[in-house]
Amino acid sequence: MNDDIVARIEANPKFHQFVQKRNSYGIIMSILMIIAYYGYILLIAFNKEWLATKLAPGMVTSIGIPLGVGVIVFTIILTNIYIRRANTEFDDLNAQILKEANKK
Amino acid sequence: MISQSTRKILFATAALLATGSVLAAGADLGNTTKQATNWVAIAMFVVFVAITLGITKWAAARTKTAADFYTAGGGITGFQNGLAIAGDYMSAASFLGISGLVFANGFDGLIFSIGWLVGWPVITFLMAERLRNLGKFTFADVAAYRFAQTPMRTFAATGSLVVVAFYMIAQMVGAGQLIKVLFGLEYTVAVILVGVLMMCYVLFGGMTATTWVQIIKAIMLLTGATFMALAVLWKFGFNPEALFAKAVEIHSKHDAIMSPGVLIKDPVSAISVGMALMFGTAGLPHILMRFFTVPSAKEARKSVGWATTWIGYFYILTFIIGFGAIVMLTQSPELYYVDGDITKGLKGGGNMAAVHLSNAVGGNIFLGFISAVAFATILAVVAGLTLSGASAVSHDLYATVLKHGNADSASELRVSRITTICLGIVAVFLGIAFEKENVAYMVMLAFVIACSANFPILFMSVLWKDCTTKGAVAGGVVGLVSSVVLTILSASVWEAVLKNPKGSAWFPYSSPAIFSMTAAFVVIYIVSKMDNSKQAQLERSLYPAQRVRSETGVGAAAASGH
Numbered sequence A: 001m002n003d004d005i006v007a008r009i010e011a012n013p014k015f016h017q018f019v020q021k022r023n024s025y026g027i028i029m030s031i032l033m034i035i036a037y038y039g040y041i042l043l044i045a046f047n048k049e050w051l052a053t054k055l056a057p058g059m060v061t062s063i064g065i066p067l068g069v070g071v072i073v074f075t076i077i078l079t080n081i082y083i084r085r086a087n088t089e090f091d092d093l094n095a096q097i098l099k100e101a102n103k104k
Numbered sequence B: 001m002i003s004q005s006t007r008k009i010l011f012a013t014a015a016l017l018a019t020g021s022v023l024a025a026g027a028d029l030g031n032t033t034k035q036a037t038n039w040v041a042i043a044m045f046v047v048f049v050a051i052t053l054g055i056t057k058w059a060a061a062r063t064k065t066a067a068d069f070y071t072a073g074g075g076i077t078g079f080q081n082g083l084a085i086a087g088d089y090m091s092a093a094s095f096l097g098i099s100g101l102v103f104a105n106g107f108d109g110l111i112f113s114i115g116w117l118v119g120w121p122v123i124t125f126l127m128a129e130r131l132r133n134l135g136k137f138t139f140a141d142v143a144a145y146r147f148a149q150t151p152m153r154t155f156a157a158t159g160s161l162v163v164v165a166f167y168m169i170a171q172m173v174g175a176g177q178l179i180k181v182l183f184g185l186e187y188t189v190a191v192i193l194v195g196v197l198m199m200c201y202v203l204f205g206g207m208t209a210t211t212w213v214q215i216i217k218a219i220m221l222l223t224g225a226t227f228m229a230l231a232v233l234w235k236f237g238f239n240p241e242a243l244f245a246k247a248v249e250i251h252s253k254h255d256a257i258m259s260p261g262v263l264i265k266d267p268v269s270a271i272s273v274g275m276a277l278m279f280g281t282a283g284l285p286h287i288l289m290r291f292f293t294v295p296s297a298k299e300a301r302k303s304v305g306w307a308t309t310w311i312g313y314f315y316i317l318t319f320i321i322g323f324g325a326i327v328m329l330t331q332s333p334e335l336y337y338v339d340g341d342i343t344k345g346l347k348g349g350g351n352m353a354a355v356h357l358s359n360a361v362g363g364n365i366f367l368g369f370i371s372a373v374a375f376a377t378i379l380a381v382v383a384g385l386t387l388s389g390a391s392a393v394s395h396d397l398y399a400t401v402l403k404h405g406n407a408d409s410a411s412e413l414r415v416s417r418i419t420t421i422c423l424g425i426v427a428v429f430l431g432i433a434f435e436k437e438n439v440a441y442m443v444m445l446a447f448v449i450a451c452s453a454n455f456p457i458l459f460m461s462v463l464w465k466d467c468t469t470k471g472a473v474a475g476g477v478v479g480l481v482s483s484v485v486l487t488i489l490s491a492s493v494w495e496a497v498l499k500n501p502k503g504s505a506w507f508p509y510s511s512p513a514i515f516s517m518t519a520a521f522v523v524i525y526i527v528s529k530m531d532n533s534k535q536a537q538l539e540r541s542l543y544p545a546q547r548v549r550s551e552t553g554v555g556a557a558a559a560s561g562h
Helices: A002-011 A013-046 A048-052 A064-103 B008-017 B039-062 B066-074 B078-089 B092-105 B108-117 B119-134 B139-143 B149-183 B187-235 B240-250 B254-258 B267-283 B285-293 B297-329 B350-402 B409-433 B442-463 B469-488 B513-530 B534-541 B543-552
Strands: none
Touching: A002 A064, A002 B543, A013 A048, A013 A064, A013 B108, A013 B119, A013 B267, A013 B543, A048 A064, A064 B108, A064 B119, A064 B297, A064 B543, B039 B066, B039 B149, B039 B187, B039 B350, B066 B187, B066 B285, B066 B350, B066 B409, B078 B187, B078 B285, B078 B297, B078 B350, B092 B108, B092 B149, B092 B297, B092 B350, B108 B119, B108 B267, B108 B297, B119 B139, B119 B267, B119 B285, B119 B297, B119 B442, B119 B543, B139 B149, B139 B285, B139 B350, B139 B442, B149 B187, B149 B285, B149 B350, B149 B409, B149 B442, B149 B469, B187 B240, B187 B297, B187 B350, B187 B409, B240 B254, B240 B297, B267 B285, B267 B442, B267 B513, B285 B297, B285 B350, B285 B442, B297 B350, B350 B409, B442 B469, B442 B513, B469 B513, B469 B534, B534 B543
């Protein structure tokens, strides 16, 4: 019986759209994360001077510190944005596909 | 409490934190001196042990089947699991090591915090729900889903055990050194104590007890670190600029602590270390195992969301704590510095910054609390490691390979428990055997193997339809072997451990991940493409059904065993 359900899901074009939609979202988010992280690492490797520039004349805080903390905060926010969409919109689509497969 | 100069603690925590040669080079190998017994810390720790053993007793009554043992029956909520993952992942190294690194170099500590965090989004976006949908007890369930069980399981279990072994040695050696300084216990006694407690948790309480030990530890660590960071910020009117200004004024490196320094040598090493941390996290067996404790893919996602949030928050705290230590410890040099002389460094070594700061902001009681937290932290991590090692042996090797999936739950549970005892004994012996060795490279090696052997086979088997058993095993073996060989040939082992002359290392970079992980993927691709056997065709024909299950969770609910 389980095989029937699997076959019906596989035959449902909605399933393929859904997978494609969620996967491309996941890949875009991964690329954003990779750009943020390796961008920061490459800045450290190639342009330490710029990261050491002060935020404003007379301050000691360098640009690199809020930027680094920013990467951490960005990581947290990005992860949670993905999860929110996956747990609402994508899970609803998923539930709908499962429902259709069970009904027939 | 810390009355003498003990520089070896620097080595001990560097061992835990280990970033290859970068940090190993900064580690100072002196002799550790046993410290005066700290009764407040011991009292706090005894309370922790009493509570966790109480939980273990409660958990033992609920651990009747193999499923209970491996996954706590699959009934952990996303929020609880998120805390447990954080507790599994935030080691004493992140806490003491990163704050110590900030204390010594300022900015550079931040680079580390970021590196240890960025693996989490990758897990979230690519792995979490697929793991939950396909797996039952171990990550080998997922990797071997449509493949020939014997070769895949054997390889995946080997990958797990190797990662667990290296990670474990580093934790045990670090634990012994740390506890010697914090509690004034003998090294051997400390290592045995850690081994016995972790065996109790895992043996009797399985995943349920391990989960709660990790949750309690995470809450203690987050509370302690939050209190310290707030105390520091409060002193500076919650203005980081004022804190940094004071630190720059006091620190011997002055303005250099505001800019990146020596941590990143060359771009190839930087990217390679980054890859190991980013993709290695997604291949750590004790972390992956936690995804099977929740009831659904939705809860699995929530777990990673919470874990990422807590871990990221914690790393921001360690940064503030490091700067707080720079400023506040110099106000009473006689208490915290060797001979009361700031130029001679901290008593107990650079990684004691957070511990000294706890005394500076909260007195002896809070110092005791933070010491107990450090001990609890190690226990939570080694318990998770032992559990994943035991399940690799009992579920993958015994039940699936040896008994071809026909082992009953009771005998599988018995094998897990026997393995737990064996692993505990081995861990204690290795901890004692490696006491005087330089183990700084081991955590990094565990990450490199995880990203070059475990991650590629998981990733390709789940996401690439043409992947076959032969391809996955061949690629995994190449990843595993090249990680180990290149690490041995790099400065962190060739020079620091094998005592070859400086500059003689064959492999010039800090981490082999960029090469070993790439090699694994390429070999999986080529060998799978060339594989046209009957078995390969069968495996490819099974992909659509696997994909339906991994994406929608059809059939997965039954897999959690409840």
